[in-house]
Each structure stands twice: as structure tokens, then as C-alpha cells.
Amino acid sequence: MGLDSTFAPLMESADRFAAAARKCMEDMQTPGPAAVEAARTFGDFLRVETMNFFRFPWSANPSSGDVSGAAPPPSMQDLPAFGPSREHQLRWQRTAATGRRVGDAQHRLHLLWSDALRDAAIAFAARLKPPCPSPAMRTMPDLEALRGLYNSWVDCAEEAYARVAHSDSFVGALADFMNASSEWRKESRASIELWAKALDLPTRSEVNTLMRRVSSLEEQLRLKEQDRLNEQDQLKNPRDTPRTDPPRARRPSRARRGKRP
Amino acid sequence: MTFADVYARLAAATDCAPGCSPKELVWESGKLRLFRYQPTAPSSGAVPLLIVYALVNRPYMMDLQEDRSLIRGLLDAGLTVYLIDWGYPDGADRFTTLADYIDRLLAGSVEQVLAAHRLDALNLLGVCQGGVLSLCFSALHPRKVRNLITMVTPVDFHTPADLLSKWARKIDVAAWVGDGNVSGDTLNQLFLALMPFRLGHQKYMDLLLGSPDQAQVENFMRVERWIFDSPDQAGAAFREFVAWFYQENRLVRNQLEVAGRKVDLRSLQVPLLNLIGSKDHLVPRDASKALQRLVGSKDYTTLEFDLGHIGMYISARAQREVPAAIVRWLAQR
Numbered sequence: 001m002g003l004d005s006t007f008a009p010l011m012e013s014a015d016r017f018a019a020a021a022r023k024c025m026e027d028m029q030t031p032g033p034a035a036v037e038a039a040r041t042f043g044d045f046l047r048v049e050t051m052n053f054f055r056f057p058w059s060a061n062p063s064s065g066d067v068s069g070a071a072p073p074p075s076m077q078d079l080p081a082f083g084p085s086r087e088h089q090l091r092w093q094r095t096a097a098t099g100r101r102v103g104d105a106q107h108r109l110h111l112l113w114s115d116a117l118r119d120a121a122i123a124f125a126a127r128l129k130p131p132c133p134s135p136a137m138r139t140m141p142d143l144e145a146l147r148g149l150y151n152s153w154v155d156c157a158e159e160a161y162a163r164v165a166h167s168d169s170f171v172g173a174l175a176d177f178m179n180a181s182s183e184w185r186k187e188s189r190a191s192i193e194l195w196a197k198a199l200d201l202p203t204r205s206e207v208n209t210l211m212r213r214v215s216s217l218e219e220q221l222r223l224k225e226q227d228r229l230n231e232q233d234q235l236k237n238p239r240d241t242p243r244t245d246p247p248r249a250r251r252p253s254r255a256r257r258g259k260r261p
Numbered sequence: 262m263t264f265a266d267v268y269a270r271l272a273a274a275t276d277c278a279p280g281c282s283p284k285e286l287v288w289e290s291g292k293l294r295l296f297r298y299q300p301t302a303p304s305s306g307a308v309p310l311l312i313v314y315a316l317v318n319r320p321y322m323m324d325l326q327e328d329r330s331l332i333r334g335l336l337d338a339g340l341t342v343y344l345i346d347w348g349y350p351d352g353a354d355r356f357t358t359l360a361d362y363i364d365r366l367l368a369g370s371v372e373q374v375l376a377a378h379r380l381d382a383l384n385l386l387g388v389c390q391g392g393v394l395s396l397c398f399s400a401l402h403p404r405k406v407r408n409l410i411t412m413v414t415p416v417d418f419h420t421p422a423d424l425l426s427k428w429a430r431k432i433d434v435a436a437w438v439g440d441g442n443v444s445g446d447t448l449n450q451l452f453l454a455l456m457p458f459r460l461g462h463q464k465y466m467d468l469l470l471g472s473p474d475q476a477q478v479e480n481f482m483r484v485e486r487w488i489f490d491s492p493d494q495a496g497a498a499f500r501e502f503v504a505w506f507y508q509e510n511r512l513v514r515n516q517l518e519v520a521g522r523k524v525d526l527r528s529l530q531v532p533l534l535n536l537i538g539s540k541d542h543l544v545p546r547d548a549s550k551a552l553q554r555l556v557g558s559k560d561y562t563t564l565e566f567d568l569g570h571i572g573m574y575i576s577a578r579a580q581r582e583v584p585a586a587i588v589r590w591l592a593q594r
């Protein structure tokens with residue numbers, strides 16, 4: 001990600017924040033319901049501003065991509081599977097079902113994220129209630145005052161988010177999202193591998209099988225080499241234990257080792 | 262200072278390279294590289310210190326820049342310092358297991374250091390996940406470790422404040438990993454999601470509003486590079502790590518086996534120093550503090566610093582206090 005794409009949204013966001021904060025402070029000059037309303041409006045602004053800013057692991061929907069062979073024709077989604085295309089239909093249906101589970105979990109996570117932002121906005125507005133604004137803020141806020149407001153918003157937001165993120169509902173939704181995404185990926189890969197086989201292209205499964213065989217051979221070679229070294233050691237030093245134990249290197253004298261290292 | 266000024270400084274610092282202390286490659290095995298740092302001071306006489314960093318990030322955080330280098334602090338005190346760089350796993354490493362990392366690669370590195378110095382035990386410093394690997398290695402090979410130091414190391418993975426662990430416990434990690442590796446980018450997003458406002462927004466606003474000088478901007482960019490320079494994780498080892506530690510908490514339950522051998526922390530009798538960041542959001546202090554009740558060592562010291570996870574590596578306070586604490590503790594043993 002380039003500097004432009006990282007910082008341009010932040011700068012624009014900072015400008016919007018400053019404008020909203022100044023408006024809020026202006027409206028809060030008069031104590032009473034208007035001030036409470038101003039604080040609530042500012043909190044809501046922050047909630048909306050933050051809603052789509054972050055990129056979470058659950059923000060992307062893996063099943064929304066166009067993967068050849070993975071998307072079932074809508075007409076087949078709920079039909080009983082039989083006949084020559086039975087296996088393909090079942091696979092499509094499984095893929096579609098996992099896609100729906102991904103979407104459902106993602107929806108729950110977005111709701112929880114929204115809840116966290118709502119709670120943050122309420123807590124932030126409560127902090128702003130008169131006579132909360134400091135003397136510096138009763139006039140038009142300067143940069144330091146704006147920064148104080150911003151930090152206060154971050155504190156409220158992190159606290160609210162932490163409560164949600166630790167909750168069972170969030171933990172469950174996140175797990176559902178991850179687990180459904182894993183299943184969706186597995187089903188999609190199976191579909192793609194079918195095409196690859198039809199075109200006589202190597203598949204990931206085949207490569208993995210070969211890699212397992214190579215790993216196994218490497219391990220056998222390592223063990224044989226270890227045995228050979230152990231035997232050499234035994235011949236040189238018959239009373240020594242095998243090399244898998246601590247090395248037989250000579251200990252240097254205490255003077256060479258330094259003071260009680 | 263305007264945003265444009267900060268922006269210009271950021272652009273000028275984009276290619277700042279991390280790492281400042283000269284080092285030489287002394288051993289390679291697969292993607293692993295073992296480095297020895299060149300001394301900067303007369304030897305203190307202590308046995309060499311091998312730093313075992315985490316698999317999930319790059320180890321140059323230990324030597325980021327001259328005024329932010331734990332390694333520099335150790336070298337300046339006369340320690341002989343080695344560092345393991347695990348490298349960037351690719352598709353060919355997907356079946357690499359924790360046993361491979363601990364009992365082959367870490368053990369191989371230890372053998373290299375011991376052979377080079379004709380010693381039978383060294384000092385081990387395990388950082389974060391590397392601390393877990395170091396604990397396992399030390400329990401399996403107790404005679405090869407003279408002193409063990411763990412830094413921001415999780416031990417009890419089921420403490421109430423451990424959000425990452427709560428999230429991990431219900432995830433089907435075998436399905437997640439499948440037969441592949443785990444994307445470093447995905448893990449990064451999970452780490453950032455632990456505190457999204459502070460890690461994904463506030464730190465950038467602080468930079469933009471903080472009138473940073475060029476050196477501060479360069480420091481920021483090096484840290485930024487480190488944060489997002491996240492290697493993919495070898496699938497098999499990742500699956501084991503999440504299942505055994507995050508989900509099943511095997512270290513605490515004394516149920517861990519690596520390479521067919523039991524890892525019993527009670528067998529750890531070596532002097533042990535545990536360095537904890539009391540504001541660590543990634544490895545909560547209680548997750549680290551649990552080590553004391555699990556190890557057999559009678560010579561156990563905990564040092565807590567009022568710092569977060571990254572602050573333990575690179576904050577100004579860490580530079581002053583952490584290397585000095587390690588050197589002092591080692592000198593007393």
C-alpha cells in the first residue's frame with residue numbers, strides 16, 4: 001500500500017473530524033438539551049466515519065469471487081441430487097451452502113461492529129456533556145483540543161470494541177466466518193482440481209503428495225546420517241552416549257569460561 | 262509543520278533499511294540462517310547468547326537501528342550474540358512441523374554455537390513465540406542450556422485478557438490451514454483487529470499531528486516495515502501451535518509432546534529470567550507470569566516493564582533498561 005493510499009483517507013478524515021468537532025463545540029456553548037443533542041450528533045458522526053474505515057480479516061467475502069466451477073446455477077441449489085451430474089450438483093450445493101454461511105457470519109460480525117461503534121458513540125457523547133468541555137474547548141477548539149477530543153474518542157471506541165470482541169457472540173461469529181471460509185475454499189479447490197484433471201494439469205493435491213514423499217525421504221536420510229554419526233562416535237569414544245544427548249565437547253577451564261557465566 | 266511536510270518526510274524515508282549491527286552468517290539449513298554479531302566491546306566472558314525470535318515476524322526488530330537495538334545493548338556489554346533468522350516459508354515448507362523447528366532447526370543452531378565455542382551449554386533468549394520454542398527446547402535438552410531468558414513469552418494461553426486466544430479457540434485450525442501455509446497478511450489483520458483504533462488509526466494520526474523530525478519518521482517507517490513484513494507460516498507448524506497452545510493450553514496442562522517426547526516444564530531447572538511487558542496486548546502479563554508456577558527452576562526471576570509488546574523491543578525505555586537487566590542477571594550467574 002502506497003503512502004498516498006494510506007494517508008490520503010486519514011487526512012480527509014482528519015478534516016471532517018475537525019469540522020464536526022468545531023460544530024459540536026459551537027453548539028455546546030449553550031447548556032441544556034441542545035448541548036446534549038450536539039454531543040450525540042458528534043458521536044453519531046464518529047460512528048459513521050469509523051464504520052467502513054478498517055479492513056478486518058472478516059471484511060472480505062471469499063465466496064464473492066468468481067471462481068470457475070464453484071458457483072452453482074441457481075436452479076440447482078435446492079434440487080435433490082441424482083443422475084449423471086449428481087456429484088457435481090452436490091459439490092455445487094455444498095459450495096453455495098458454505099458461501100451462505102460465510103455471508104451470514106459476516107453479517108453478524110458487521111452488526112457487532114456496529115454495536116461497538118454505537119456504544120462508543122454513546123460513551124463519547126456522555127463524556128462531552130456539559131460541564132465536561134474544558135475551558136479550552138468552550139471557545140473554538142484549537143489543534144490540541146481537537147487532539148484531546150480525538151484521543152477521547154479512540155479510548156471510548158477501544159473500550160467498547162474490547163467488550164464486544166471478548167463476547168461469546170463475537171467469538172462465535174468470527175469462528176463461524178473462519179470455519180465457513182475454510183470449507184468454501186476446500187470445496188472451491190475441489191471444483192478447480194476437477195477442471196485441472198480434465199486438462200491434464202497438475203493439481204495442488206498431487207504436488208502435496210509428492211512433497212510428502214520427499215519430506216519422508218529427507219527424514220529417512222537424516223535418521224540414517226544420524227545413525228552413521230552415532231556409530232562413528234561410538235567407535236571413537238566407546239563410553240560416550242549417542243549424539244542425540246548433549247555434545248561431548250570439552251568444557252573449557254573456569255578461567256577461560258569467565259566469571260561464573 | 263503541515264501534513265505535506267510530514268508526507269514529504271515519509272516519502273523520503275520509504276526505503277529506510279532496518280538493521281544496524283554487522284553480523285556474519287555462520288550456518289544455514291533450509292530457510293534458516295544463523296548469524297553471529299560482530300563484537301563491539303571486549304568479551305564479558307559469559308557463554309554465548311542465542312536469540313530465538315518468533316516465526317510470525319522478522320527478527321530484525323531486535324536490531325532495528327542504532328538507538329533502537331536490544332542486540333546493540335547486549336554487544337556493548339561484551340556478550341557474544343547469535344540470532345536465528347527463520348526465513349520466509351514458502352509452499353515447499355507447508356509440512357514443516359514444530360518438531361522440525363524445535364528439534365531439528367533450533368537444536369541444529371544450538372549445536373553449531375556449542376561446537377564453535379567448544380561448550381556444552383549456552384544462554385538462550387527466546388522472544389515472544391520464540392520464547393515458547395525456547396522453553397520446549399530447554400525442557401527437551403536441559404543440559405544444553407545454561408541460562409534461559411524469555412521475553413514477552415506466552416505460557417498460559419487461557420488467561421481472561423488473552424483476546425487472540427479467545428478468538429482462536431473455536432476456529433477449526435485444521436480446516437483453516439488445510440494442506441497449505443497460512444498467509445502472513447491474514448495474521449497481521451488479526452493482530453491489528455485486536456486494537457483497531459489504536460493500531461490502525463491513532464498511530465498514524467499521532468504521526469501526522471506530532472511534527473516528527475526526519476529521524477522519528479525513519480524510525481516510524483522501519484517499525485511500519487517490520488509490522489507488515491510478516492512471513493507466511495508453515496502450515497503444519499502453525500496448525501500445531503494454534504491447536505496445542507492456543508486451544509489446548511498443553512504447556513500449562515503438562516500435556517505437550519514434541520518429536521514424540523514429553524515437554525515437562527517442571528524438568529526445567531536452569532536459572533530463568535522472564536521479561537514481561539505489563540501493557541502487552543498481544544501477550545498479556547498473566548499469560549507470561551504463569552511460567553513461574555510451572556517450571557522446576559529454583560532460580561527464577563520476573564522483571565516487569567511498564568511497556569507494550571512492541572515497546573519492549575524498541576521504546577527508548579526498553580533500550581535503557583532491558584539489555585542492562587539481561588546483562589546484570591547473566592553476570593550474577
